[in-house]
Amino acid sequence: MPNLGTQTGQFEIAPISLWRRGMNGFVTLAAGAAVVLVLLPLGAIFAYLIYKGLGSINWAFLTQTPKPVGEAGGGMANAIAGSAYVLAIASVMGVPIGIGAGIYLAEYGRNRFGDVIRFTADVLNGVPSIVVGIVAYGIVVLGQGHFSALAGGVALAIMMIPTITRTSEEMLLLVPNAVREAAYGLGVSRWRTTLSITLRTATSGVITGVMLAFARVAGETAPLLFTAFGNQYWNWKMNQPTAALSLQVYTYAISPFDEWHRQAWAGALILIVLIVASVSAVRIAAGRGMLKGAN
Amino acid sequence: MGVGIKVEHLNAWFGKTQALHDISIDVPANHATAVIGPSGCGKSTFVRCLNRMHETVPDARATGKVRMGELDVYNGTAAVQIRRRIGMVFQKANPFPTMSIYDNVAAGLKLNGFHDRQRLDEIVERSLKLSALWDEVKDTLRKKSGASLSGGQQQRLCIARALAVSPEVLLMDEPCSALDPISTGKIEELIFQLKENFTIVIVTHNMQQASRVAEFTGFFLLGKLIEFDKTEKIFTTPSDKRTEDYITGRFG
Numbered sequence: 189m190p191n192l193g194t195q196t197g198q199f200e201i202a203p204i205s206l207w208r209r210g211m212n213g214f215v216t217l218a219a220g221a222a223v224v225l226v227l228l229p230l231g232a233i234f235a236y237l238i239y240k241g242l243g244s245i246n247w248a249f250l251t252q253t254p255k256p257v258g259e260a261g262g263g264m265a266n267a268i269a270g271s272a273y274v275l276a277i278a279s280v281m282g283v284p285i286g287i288g289a290g291i292y293l294a295e296y297g298r299n300r301f302g303d304v305i306r307f308t309a310d311v312l313n314g315v316p317s318i319v320v321g322i323v324a325y326g327i328v329v330l331g332q333g334h335f336s337a338l339a340g341g342v343a344l345a346i347m348m349i350p351t352i353t354r355t356s357e358e359m360l361l362l363v364p365n366a367v368r369e370a371a372y373g374l375g376v377s378r379w380r381t382t383l384s385i386t387l388r389t390a391t392s393g394v395i396t397g398v399m400l401a402f403a404r405v406a407g408e409t410a411p412l413l414f415t416a417f418g419n420q421y422w423n424w425k426m427n428q429p430t431a432a433l434s435l436q437v438y439t440y441a442i443s444p445f446d447e448w449h450r451q452a453w454a455g456a457l458i459l460i461v462l463i464v465a466s467v468s469a470v471r472i473a474a475g476r477g478m479l480k481g482a483n
Numbered sequence: 484m485g486v487g488i489k490v491e492h493l494n495a496w497f498g499k500t501q502a503l504h505d506i507s508i509d510v511p512a513n514h515a516t517a518v519i520g521p522s523g524c525g526k527s528t529f530v531r532c533l534n535r536m537h538e539t540v541p542d543a544r545a546t547g548k549v550r551m552g553e554l555d556v557y558n559g560t561a562a563v564q565i566r567r568r569i570g571m572v573f574q575k576a577n578p579f580p581t582m583s584i585y586d587n588v589a590a591g592l593k594l595n596g597f598h599d600r601q602r603l604d605e606i607v608e609r610s611l612k613l614s615a616l617w618d619e620v621k622d623t624l625r626k627k628s629g630a631s632l633s634g635g636q637q638q639r640l641c642i643a644r645a646l647a648v649s650p651e652v653l654l655m656d657e658p659c660s661a662l663d664p665i666s667t668g669k670i671e672e673l674i675f676q677l678k679e680n681f682t683i684v685i686v687t688h689n690m691q692q693a694s695r696v697a698e699f700t701g702f703f704l705l706g707k708l709i710e711f712d713k714t715e716k717i718f719t720t721p722s723d724k725r726t727e728d729y730i731t732g733r734f735g
Contacts, residue, residue: 298541366577370641372539374591374648375567384594389581 237460241453249454254420254436257445264455266422268462270337270431274416275406277341277426282348283398287387289349290356290394295382297357306357309350320346321411329415337423337430340416344408348401355397359390395474399467406463409434433459486552486651486682487512488533493547495528495537502528506547506708508701515674515683517697517714519690521729525706526686527574530654533684534569535562551652567595570645574657576637578629578644584611584620587629587640591648606647614643615673635666642673646681653677655685659692671696690730694718702726 248263255262289309293302324343329335363386371381387394412418417429418439433455440452488510495503503525510516518526531537532545535556549556556565578587586593588607597603607624611617616639620627629640638658645653655674659667674683674696687693693700694714701711702721710717710726721727728734 364577366573366575367579369536369539369573370577370579370644371590371594373534373536373566373571373573374594374644375563375565376591376594377563380594385579385590389579391581 234460237453237457241450241455241457244450244454245457249451250458253422257448260447262451264431264433264436264451264458266419267431267433267436267455268458270416270419270423271406271433271459271462273424273430274337274340274344274412274432275402277337278344278348278405279398279402281341282345282401283352285345286349286352286398286401287356287394289353290360290397291382291387293353293357294360295378295386306354309353312346313350313354316410317347317408318410318413321413321415324411324415332427334427335415335417335429336425336427337416338426340412340430340432343411343415344405347405347408347411351401351404352397355400356390356394359393359397360386362393363389392474395470399470403463403467406466407434407459409438413438433462488652488682488684489548489550490533491548491550493529493532493545493549495525495532495545496543497528497540498542502706503532503545504706508708508711510682510684511699512682513678513680514699515678515685515697516699516701517693518684518686518701518703519688519693519729520703521734522688524703526703527656528706529703530571530656530684530686533652533654534566534571536566536571538562567591567648568650569652569654570648570650572638572642572645572653572655572658574660576634576641576661578632578637578640580628580630582629583625584627584629584632584640585624588643588647591644595648607643610643610647611640613646613673613677614639615669616640616643633666635662635669638662638666638670639673642670646677650681652682652684655683657686657688660688667692690718702729704729 248261249265250263250268251265252261252263253266254264289305293305296302297305321343324339324346328339328342332339367389368381368386371385372378376385412432412435416432416435418435419429419431421431423430437452437455437459440448440455443449488508490506490508490510493503493506494501506529518529520526528537533549533551533556535545537543537545545557547557551565551569554560554565554568556569579590582590585607588610589603592603592606608617608621611620616636619636620632620640629637632640638661642653642658659670662670671692674685677683683697685693685697697714699711700714700717702709702717702723702725704725710721710723712722716722717726718730721730
């Protein structure tokens, strides 16, 4: 019978060894270093963009359309608006389809058809963006007979859908079944439970997925090259070519003019700032909405 | 007022496994009826068949006849209608995590399209008073989330939520198994009061609980109803040897 030392005072707590303390310090340090390594590229990109681009950002840059080569000044106002426009078209199409498909997969999709959709979404996620652009070109641009904002939106929507679908599915599956049962037990129908209870419980996760997809396509250039095409002037028509920040940055960056290079840097900076701003805005709005829901 | 439930030749399956075999039982109105038996004997499946929750599980099905008052549960009425008249409280408290206390209680009515604010306020207050939670939460009804309450309070919130849709029967599937003795005591007290207006069926692992709260008790074993009688009789002079073995702790 081993001595279990049940009497008080029998235990002597060994001092924590030097090796253990050293190891503890080392692991803490390593984790901290990893965080820095993750944040470093982001910080570096931001800093470099500010360094290169901030000087060219002024009121004219934000409010005017591009000037012809050789003329100083001008801006990217039409490209900023165009990006917002194309992204809005993409979101209007991509978000409902993506969330809808996610709901189907999570709540009804435990069958062969669901597996096919899952596989398709994963493959679509891996399709290079230039290929998506070609598809949108083939379907929308050739169909309409000219480049258009709509075609750009379709291309970006196609890229958003698989990300939104898969994250929505996963977020909905995280909602415990007990929550669904609680609703069924109150005589709430299945579709109502899915929309008002399950989806609502998973809202913040679903929004994260949407914003992830949004941020990913916001800076896409390749699928817009031969869909939205670019435009030197303002355009608010769905069926007309439109400028977009990423396109404008691309065009300016490969040009031989110094003035255009500076504007390309400024455009890139604006693009990043707008992405961060819109993601934060949606997060804050969603946070408020959740609180309101809890009130 | 509560109504009685008449169960005739009820069979239930999960896929190919039969979970309930030919259960016939008369649950009396305005009384508490306890369902006891070892784990896996079909107690939960039995109560889940009464409000057709059983069929929400994939591949699950049930046959037989269940009558609640004049209502034929398995024939001619939609499952959602049945569940509004037969409320349910689950083993683990399951408040809607993103909803306030108020919205949790009002959920059953709101989600079924009832939006009269004044009436909702009244019903929420009445339900929370019935479930003996009102005094503890009345100041934070809309501020606090249902999930922020303690385990015992959450379970009473779930009872209030079930009562808010004015059911005639309340099914309780081991409502106290995750609670401490004080919370358990509160819920048992509650069951005593609720009996006046509702018919209660309570599944329990705790035989003392069955003898404390229920006038009638059914003993289940391996998916069969072995014995159904007055609680007193079941616990003192059961007519079946297996019931006696179980309640004296020889197995289970």
